[in-house]
Amino acid sequence: MEAAKSLISLLQKAESVVPAELRGSTPVRVGATAGLRQLGVATSEKLLQAVRYLLHEQSSLKFKSDWVSVLDGTQEGAFQWVTINYLLGNLGKKYSNTVGVVDLGGGSVQMAYAISNSEAGKAPKPGAGEDEYVKELYLKGTKYYLYVHSYLRYGLLAARVEILKVAEGPHSDCILTGYHGSYNYGDNVFPASAPPSGSSYTKCRSDAVKALKHDETSCTHLKCTFGGVWNGGGGDGQKSYFVASFFFDRAAEAGFVDPNLPVAKVKPSDFEEAAKRACKLSVEEAKTTYANVAEENLPYICMDLVYEFTLLVDGFGLEPWQDITLVKKVKYGDSLVEAAWPLGSAIEAASMSKPRTKSSWMNF
Numbered sequence: 001m002e003a004a005k006s007l008i009s010l011l012q013k014a015e016s017v018v019p020a021e022l023r024g025s026t027p028v029r030v031g032a033t034a035g036l037r038q039l040g041v042a043t044s045e046k047l048l049q050a051v052r053y054l055l056h057e058q059s060s061l062k063f064k065s066d067w068v069s070v071l072d073g074t075q076e077g078a079f080q081w082v083t084i085n086y087l088l089g090n091l092g093k094k095y096s097n098t099v100g101v102v103d104l105g106g107g108s109v110q111m112a113y114a115i116s117n118s119e120a121g122k123a124p125k126p127g128a129g130e131d132e133y134v135k136e137l138y139l140k141g142t143k144y145y146l147y148v149h150s151y152l153r154y155g156l157l158a159a160r161v162e163i164l165k166v167a168e169g170p171h172s173d174c175i176l177t178g179y180h181g182s183y184n185y186g187d188n189v190f191p192a193s194a195p196p197s198g199s200s201y202t203k204c205r206s207d208a209v210k211a212l213k214h215d216e217t218s219c220t221h222l223k224c225t226f227g228g229v230w231n232g233g234g235g236d237g238q239k240s241y242f243v244a245s246f247f248f249d250r251a252a253e254a255g256f257v258d259p260n261l262p263v264a265k266v267k268p269s270d271f272e273e274a275a276k277r278a279c280k281l282s283v284e285e286a287k288t289t290y291a292n293v294a295e296e297n298l299p300y301i302c303m304d305l306v307y308e309f310t311l312l313v314d315g316f317g318l319e320p321w322q323d324i325t326l327v328k329k330v331k332y333g334d335s336l337v338e339a340a341w342p343l344g345s346a347i348e349a350a351s352m353s354k355p356r357t358k359s360s361w362m363n364f
């Protein structure tokens with residue numbers, strides 16, 4: 001019940017912005033993501049039930065039980081794509097005038113971009129238990145074929161486990177010199193210590209590439225990102241990328257992005273340069289160099305930056321020199337709006353409250 005209670009302040013904030021007379025007709029949704037996906041159905045269902053009870057008892061907003069759910073990864077990725085393109089005013093334009101999105105969470109990372117009708121026709125059938133690669137969206141009178149995939153276990157915090165596993169022993173070349181400890185993730189504890197020779201950018205980079213299991217033989221499609229996942233075929237829908245969440249946070253902590261700005265134009269190579277600087281430090285030196293990095297993240301600053309560069313370039317196939325936009329918030333009218341998937345979910349909820357003209361997703 002504690003987890004449900006943690007939502008009370010959010011619920012009060014949400015209700016405070018809805019005029020009292022409209023609350024009964026304003027839907028409230030709660031979506032959980034990879035953190036709960038990794039807990040398994042029994043535990044996550046208990047948590048969701050507690051949230052449903054809280055909303056039933058304490059909320060004056062319109063509520064239905066199945067509006068409290070664990071999003072599947074493609075919903076999360078599609079909602080983020082809708083959020084960013086809605087705020088940029090791109091919805092209703094041709095697919096080639098929309099931007100691609102990457103959203104790096106703790107447990108999972110999502111990548112989504114709009115593709116052509118013909119490219120969508122080439123989409124492979126997903127593997128067993130895998131989500132469809134392409135979602136058809138109807139937004140502002142325009143049909144979009146959205147390529148979207150969510151990589152469970154490749155969020156920033158989960159990927160640390162994948163990289164530590166590559167090390168096959170207590171020492172990882174990604175852990176800052178002088179640190180001897182362990183990494184707790186979920187119910188598991190992993191040894192995480194620097195080798196006697198200290199952290200090494202090049203060795204860490206090689207571990208990160210291995211962690212993506214960049215083994216082409218597992219790619220049975222025309223082209224893959226990593227782990228045997230189809231890459232969507234490319235095209236103009238991915239000529240510019242808006243990259244969110246832990247990419248923004250680590251870039252700000254590494255000092256190459258101003259944390260007070262809503263967006264920042266960078267290149268994947270900026271993560272590489274920052275990683276090279278970080279991997280040279282001892283954990284003691286890092287304490288002064290990265291004054292605003294939480295203590296528990298300091299030993300992993302090299303690993304995180306190496307991983308983020310590797311994910312963009314080796315994982316998603318971006319060029320090290322190409323411009324990308326790191327995004328925390330997007331200017332919308334006189335406001336700065338959070339660049340996060342819940343807005344996309346709200347847009348879907350709002351479009352569903354109108355008479356639906358098509359059976360598929362979001363016809364608003």
Ligand SMILES: Nc1nc2c(ncn2[C@@H]2O[C@H](COP(=O)(O)OP(=O)(O)OP(=O)(O)O)[C@@H](O)[C@H]2O)c(=O)[nH]1
Nearest residue numbers: 033034035105106107108155245246328338339340
């Ligand atoms: N701009 C923005 N970023 C957010 C918001 N909430 C979380 N984030 C960012 O999302 C990243 C991960 O946040 P978490 O909520 O811990 O993780 P998560 O995205 O739920 O992780 P998954 O379980 O893998 O989906 C961090 O970089 C957060 O800063 C938000 O409201 N706005």
Ligand SMILES: [Ca+2]
Nearest residue numbers: 033104105106
């Ligand atoms: Ca997420």
